[in-house]
Amino acid sequence: MIKNILNKLPRKQAKLAENRDGGSSNFSSNTSTTSRNSSATGSKSGNSNATVLSGISSSQNSGLNNGNKRHDLWNIKVNANAGPVPFEALPSFKDVPNAEKQNLFIKKLSxxxxxxxxxxxxxxxKEKDIKRQTLVELLDYVTSANGKFNETVVQEIVRMVSVNLFRPLSTQSRENKVVEGFDLEEEEPLMEPSWPHLQIVYEFFLRFVTxxxxxxxxxxxxxxHSFVLRLLDLFDSEDHREREYLKTVLHRIYGKFMVHRPFIRKTINNxxxxxxxxxxxxxxxxxxxxxLGSIINGFALPLKEEHKLFLVRALIPLHKPKCIPMYHQQLTYCITQFVEKDCKLADTVIRGLLKYWPITNSSKEVMFLGELEEVLEATxxxxxxxxxxxxxRxxxxxxxxxHFQVAERALFLWNNDHxxxxxxxxxxxxxxxxxxxxxxxxxNHWNQAVQSLTLNxxxxxxxxxxxxxxxxLLSFQExxxxxGETKTKREATWKRLEDIATMKATSNNRTSG
Structure with missing residues (x-):
């Protein structure tokens, strides 16, 4: 069973589908940035080389009111003076009676x-292997659950997920890395070394949410909101596998928890x-x-003013950063979704593109021309x-x-019938x-393909x-x-100035001699 579950763990994004938003809430125009709370969730302890988390136990939690339970659930303090961790495998679910399975589930979460x-x-x-096998058992338990998860179980699930996922990202190790003549953008992305555990945690939480x-x-x-905020912080991970899971998980949260939709959009905006x-x-x-492409696709018509402001203040300015090649395809899709929803936005979008039009970057200009064609298609x-x-103009x-690719891409606009x-x-x-x-x-163009397209x-x-x-044609010839006349006059003027300068220089030489 464990092998089957591991084989089923998806390596790509789950299909984004249901529960799209009807555009009921406001996008924030506030330019405050997302707070970064990615502090470490633990420290090394004793000789075990593991992080020991002295969070509130399940029995203690049961006596707290809801407000205290929710307060800083994942900001769990670390027992820095703890000794070696007694880390041993717990019994399998199939080896205990049904009445004991929930308690065992909570113990495995801890x-x-x-x-x-x-x-x-x-x-x-050994301990890592025990934990991995335990995570797989938890995954199997959540997948086959046939009864509602009670509050204690939900709290422990979120606690376990928070402890494992919310951590300093490996990208931070590059902030102070300065190597002369070394381009970090050319470097291979850092892969998360703990992915064998993280992948199962992500899959576990995804199945819990769905x-x-x-x-x-x-x-x-x-x-x-605090959980969602820290989840969104993880999108800056360099590991594309983690970002794929985050994308699927966040979309499912957006679909299941309608109350969080405005906050999610606001945080993405920031x-x-x-x-x-x-x-x-x-x-x-x-x-x-x-x-966002999926969310925008589900916006109700007519579009609310808040969504139009999001287009103008966030999406269109995303054409400015130098890293636009990393996300231009997705950005183009979101922009065209807005134009298809409300054709009157085409003028706003096109003028926004012109505002950020690249001047010296030819490859970026080719991208802009491709996006322009898609927008004009919906105009x-x-x-x-x-x-x-x-x-x-x-x-x-x-x-x-x-640059022949720029000229060629501009001429391709005439291949679109609309x-x-x-x-x-x-x-x-x-x-x-x-x-x-x-x-x-x-x-005069040096490229034969550009000349041919121009003639067409x-x-x-x-x-x-x-x-x-x-x-x-007559106007151009005139x-x-x-x-040509202006150029001839300019050259004649410069020639006269040169002659005058030469004469003065000769006269000065004779006088001084």
Whole structure:
């Protein structure tokens, strides 16, 4: 049975699906950043090399009121003076009567509150194996549960999960790492050494949250805002396996605990603010955007003003950080979801893209052009007309780029039938703006593919409106001639100045001689 359970542990994200939000609560526009409470949950004890957690026992907990139970449940103090840990395997569930299984379950949860040091793979091998087998038994128990979890059990479950998951992230070890000529972004991500235990804890908690035997009204007392906040802090983990589990777990919490939805959105909002305006780096932005994509998809219409503010204040500015390649695909999906929900937002989105348009980063500009095509695909003619002048000024600059991938990607916009039709309908405004770029590309661009695509676009305009095309061509030729005259005059002026300077220098030499 243990082998079967281990084989079933998912290595990828569970499919995000049900319980999407109807947009009932406010997004926060507060720019305060998420508090970081990832302090260590334990310290080394005696010769056991394990972390001993002297939390409140189950029997003691039963006598406390709800408020005290919920207070700092996972901020458990460490018994620094404890001796060696008596760490022994407990009986299997199948070896005890049904009446004793719940008590055994709680004992096993307490046993798994011992956190081992995985930085040294040679330490505590026996104890680590016992804990891992116990975690698998707990997983099996939660999966096959056929009765509601009572308050004591819920409290102990959340306590065990908190003790194991909430820890300093390994990324913090890089903050003071300075190696000359070494690019940390090129380095392989750090993998969590304790993952053999963490994976089972994540799977255990996921099945607890999704279990029909978990009462949301009861569990929300312990899976509270503090718990959710610290769970969201873990999204900065460099281990992609952990972020995949976090994504699935948080989405299930969002679906099951409706009371937490506004807080979750607000906290994600603050994480984005921190990335945009402070750190410009966060490992979990892509996963958080995936969750938001599902949430946005479930927003009720008409969109509330709070959600529109979230788009303007958080999502669009996410185009600013240098690490955008890590999450651009997910960001594009969220942005287009908003435009599809409310086509009037297209103008806002396009102007936002233009605000953050890259000037010297060609690969980033290619990404922006790809996103622009997806947004324009969902844009209707009235919104297109509002922003087409600044938009095609930028597209004209992209068409003129000496980087062939940028120019090529801009020309690909005409391969989209919807975009091409809108351009044709507004050709009298658009063609005069981009005609110089098209003409220069057709004559002088060094890349043959760009020249070929440019000729195709010129032909589209020439076929749909020959008169307008000829007007633009004549205007371009006149501007070109005028520019030539200006250039000739400028060169003549510089030549005269040089001659005057030479004459004065010669005269000064004769005088001094």
């Amino acid at each position: 046993l798994c509150c011992v956190v081992f040091d995985f930085t040294d793979p040679t330490k505590n091998l 279990s029909a035997e978990t009462d949301a009204k009861l569990a929300k007392r312990y899976v509270d 994480i984005f603010f921190r990335c945009i305006f402070e750190t410009e780096k966060h490992n979990g932005i892509a996963e958080l955007l995936e969750i 209707q003619p009235p919104e297109f007309q509002r922003c087409m002048v600044p938009l095609f 930028q597209i004209g600059r992209s068409l003129s780029s000496s 975009i091409e039709n809108m351009i044709k309908q507004n050709r009298k405004v658009i063609l005069p703006i981009i005609f110089p770029a098209l003409e220069k590309n057709a004559r 676009v010129r032909k589209i305009f020439a076929d749909v409106d020959p008169e307008l095309f000829e007007e633009c 501007d070109e001639a005028q520019e």
